Amino acid sequence: MKLEEFQAKKLFDEHGIPVPRGRMVTTVSGAEAAAEELGCPVVVKAQVKTGGRGKAGGVKLARTPREAGEAAGKILGMNIKGFVVERLLVDPALSVAGEYYLGITVDRKRKVPVMMVSASGGMDIEKVAAETPEKIFFHPVDPHKGLRFFEAKEMAFKVFQGKKNALDAASVMVKLWRCMNSLDATLVEINPLARLEDGMIIALDAKMVIDDNALFRHPDLESLRLPSPAELKELEARKHGLSYVRLDGEIGCMVNGAGLAMATMDVIKHLGGTPANFLDIGGSSNPEKVVHAMKLLVSDDNVKVIFVNVFGGITRCDDVANGLVKAVSTVDLKLPMVVRLTGTNEVEGIKILSEHGIKAFGDMTEAAREAILLAGKGGAGR
């Protein structure tokens, strides 16, 4: 679960990390009032769960409350990489003397959280990583022992000048790790971590991703979910045990297993078709799941044909067949459907389908060809 900046800053604050005392607002008048209350100048920042917000014009400086309102008017409703801006963070504008980068994420390769620190903070940290990697310092965190102060201190003295700056930064590092660990985050990031002219070390931005799988330990965090419309659909799918991502193609795919789902999309594209989505129905045999998956597919107007590709393992083909039969009648399916069914209880599954007039392929490539052919006839069935 990705958090928006204002949410991450609140959690950082609760863990003792210095952050500006900003206000989250959703309207032009709210932004004006916040600027009035905080005192100008302020920064008006789009709250979107993606990077590149600054370059897209989603962050503006305002010297008066009126300017803050104008900035809010421009930013609200903006579409930044698919996210429509609904919320703004109005932060006091601070006098920055230096910008640093600080982040911790789980490294797949080392299999532990790794902290990254750099004196080259600000917008282009990935460019720094690519062009001058020596400017970024890495420190693996022992997941049992945690990040200790002496480790943070060693990192801090490489990047920050002077005792106070270094020890303050080390303290932020330790608190950032504790925040990550206690809330089961998979990413915490401060860019920039700023040194102000008055000497304070403070988080001017905040990114945080909570591990969905750990939310059972943090029921209170569930309320922080502010899904965009696209995310809402994915979330609804997730609730039914489905993993769904919408694309822009014509062939609606329903597959068991993420790897096979990707292979299915690849073969469609390889043969000249366009997949409408990624949809993994996972590894259980519940016919209801198939019904939900079908509803999801037909709710997308772009979809011209349904392509079901199931290789039974844990999933049993007869269960899938029963689910499909039920789904077709439940959603009153008007679109053509191509089914490929093989694996555990294949014979039983195919029998069920054929009793309901549904043909099943044994080979996925053949089935994909048929689906593309039908999609080419484009919505004829509609």
Next chain:
Amino acid sequence: MKLEEFQAKKLFDEHGIPVPRGRMVTTVSGAEAAAEELGCPVVVKAQVKTGGRGKAGGVKLARTPREAGEAAGKILGMNIKGFVVERLLVDPALSVAGEYYLGITVDRKRKVPVMMVSASGGMDIEKVAAETPEKIFFHPVDPHKGLRFFEAKEMAFKVFQGKKNALDAASVMVKLWRCMNSLDATLVEINPLARLEDGMIIALDAKMVIDDNALFRHPDLESLRLPSPAELKELEARKHGLSYVRLDGEIGCMVNGAGLAMATMDVIKHLGGTPANFLDIGGSSNPEKVVHAMKLLVSDDNVKVIFVNVFGGITRCDDVANGLVKAVSTVDLKLPMVVRLTGTNEVEGIKILSEHGIKAFGDMTEAAREAILLAGKGGAGR
């Protein structure tokens, strides 16, 4: 810092360990009101920071609020091993089906916390340990990884019958460790951990000792300190960097270092005298400490002679000498004083003393003999 039962139970409760919903009271009428509110029968329990309370008559069952008041009247003011009862815990009396022992403390030998569990809970667990040690199960806790559920489960299935009891007990174990770890306790103990007739696993008693050295991390816990008059004196000493325990002898000792302080007491006793106290002035050279130590010694009416035994190391003899000179005048010392001073800056120290008419011994045994001799003349100087 030892806690009283009602305090420990509150902290256990905050960590999710089931405890009875009792009330702490300090008066007879308070006990009656609590019994009324909780519903009878209730147990009225003396709150003292020592064991053996039950045998001393400090725990009574009451079937009516009036009985609760009567019990409170008997227990309040009772002296249990030097602790005068000022507070009572009134707990609902529960129907107990089984009593178990559960404790965690830091094992000096293994150097890690060790959990102990036994089906032989109740009063005489030390007897069980001595006579049938096989009835107590030990489990060392990795201080970095903590007590994991699977470890607790293994222990629980050795001691508790049935899935629910074992898993509930395992859960209490894990929570007890977390309570210990998060509050820096050196001891947490539940005796008995009871299985009620309704199947609940619950802590009927609670003992907890917080590490004084870790209180800087838990400033909120400082308010839990409820010192008895004797403890108050030790606490006051502690504030001035002194470690003090009163005894019943005649020779007031002031020594630097716990080992040498014990050796001094031993030599006094070996030579036929009686030490009035243990007093370690520690390892720093602050003359003010010596003044405070002197005040502490003369506040004890039993003391007939002051015996100062200092071996300079970090502590410098000249600092001690200056402190003594100041102390003698500050408290207007009427008692005879024997000083033994050697080690770092010995020459300077002895010179200061002799300028003020104070003789210093070089050998501690000789000095001890002199102190005993003077004590024998008993308060002549008074």
Next chain:
Amino acid sequence: MSILIGENTRLMVQGLGRDGSFHAGRMLRYGTRVVAAVHPGREGETYDGIPVFNTCRKAVEKTGANCSVIFVPAPFAADAVLEGAHAGADLVVAVTEGIPVLDMSRVVNELDGMGVKLTGPNCPGLISPGECKVGIMPGGIFEPGPVGVISRSGTLTYEIVKRLTAAGFGQSTAIGMGGDPVVGMKYRDYMELFAEDPGTELVVMVGEIGGTDEQDAAAFVAETFHKPVVSYIVGRSAPPGKRMGHAGAIISGVESTVEAKVEALSRSGIPVAETIEEIVDLVAAGLGGLN
């Protein structure tokens, strides 16, 4: 011949829920020596002839189990892996999906320190066809043979294995290493074992978008792995993740796209199949080249 699991595997099944009990029976009937099941509160029972214990420690004591497979629900699965490992399993196979990643980081590090091997989590397990199955794969599509299979995915592996078997290329051991960000053994760990296994003549490596495991494996193969390797990578048309923050990109240092992986593999001399069908051809060529 095979790696990791075989005739000497004495398996305990942790978690006799719906999936655990179903697959305990399936593994048993495949020929795996399922010697124990662990489910708190059911000690003394038998399930499908398998004795049930409250704890892994007891199970190992009584049955000499040396391998464990985890079907425990996600919130308790990390603890279950530790229980299996501390009780004495040399190899733990975690089928469970949805374990928190920091939990797994702790578990993987602890198991590494103990010298206990871990496959998964979120994986279909391992199978040494004809000998032993530890996991949830449909046993029927596998046949003994000279091809080692390592994959990050489950059903895609079945898809590929079915074609290999149909073409006459049996498998020594097939492994689904799991799709989570932090898993136990990875391609190169399994390849080190395949390198020593006389029964394995060629390895099929099935990868996907994300991470850099395939690149690491490619580097390892180029340096020290002397058997032919054939590869296939899915995810060309996968939706790009809406990435948040830069830490991930900084840490991996390289791109985790299909193209980047294919390039790394090709540079290491590993042929990459364009389609699933082509895998069989590449295997045929690889094995043919041996003779």
Next chain:
Amino acid sequence: MSILIGENTRLMVQGLGRDGSFHAGRMLRYGTRVVAAVHPGREGETYDGIPVFNTCRKAVEKTGANCSVIFVPAPFAADAVLEGAHAGADLVVAVTEGIPVLDMSRVVNELDGMGVKLTGPNCPGLISPGECKVGIMPGGIFEPGPVGVISRSGTLTYEIVKRLTAAGFGQSTAIGMGGDPVVGMKYRDYMELFAEDPGTELVVMVGEIGGTDEQDAAAFVAETFHKPVVSYIVGRSAPPGKRMGHAGAIISGVESTVEAKVEALSRSGIPVAETIEEIVDLVAAGLGGLN
């Protein structure tokens, strides 16, 4: 001859506060090779000719320090021990008093795993007379010689050493192992080293009430230590601790009184002095018995 510290010791001093800076100078003048001091924010300075660094890692890199002594205040001392150990010290001596016991439990376990030795905390340190002093003892009372001294206390050690020196019995190495519930090395760890040290002919073991370290040492001596050992235990007239809870008593299993310790020592053939004066006689007898 000596154990643990000597001519090859290259010491860094962690914490240049009041005590740290005072004793850095003292150690230097005793002859210890104090090669570095560590105090955040003072890198580039020198103190008493000793170069100062922000971190131990830098200090070790630049000076090759292999031993560290901790004068850092209690709330930060456990972290400082870890810093010294992880930077490369083989031996860390923690003088600081008042470190939380669970912190020390974690630190001691981590150092054990790393193979780094720890003396203390809450200890006066070690001295190999004439060669090297790492700690806070008054150097003047010590003389080189054949007696190893291990004690749980500071000033009591000085009391005893002064008498030994006056009687002509110099010391190989004298150690205050620290009085806290959890400390690094204990009697038997030091005895293992004394056993291998040709310069040590006899060991004086100074114990006190509490714990069972003396009993453990007695058992070790009876089994495997072949040099004469002389002992002294204080605390006969110490006030009994107002004990809370039973866990401590259950765990030790035996009594931690002076009497129990004396009995265990005697049973192992270790003579126990009744008075401080008697220690010298026992040492004389022990060394005399050698010739």
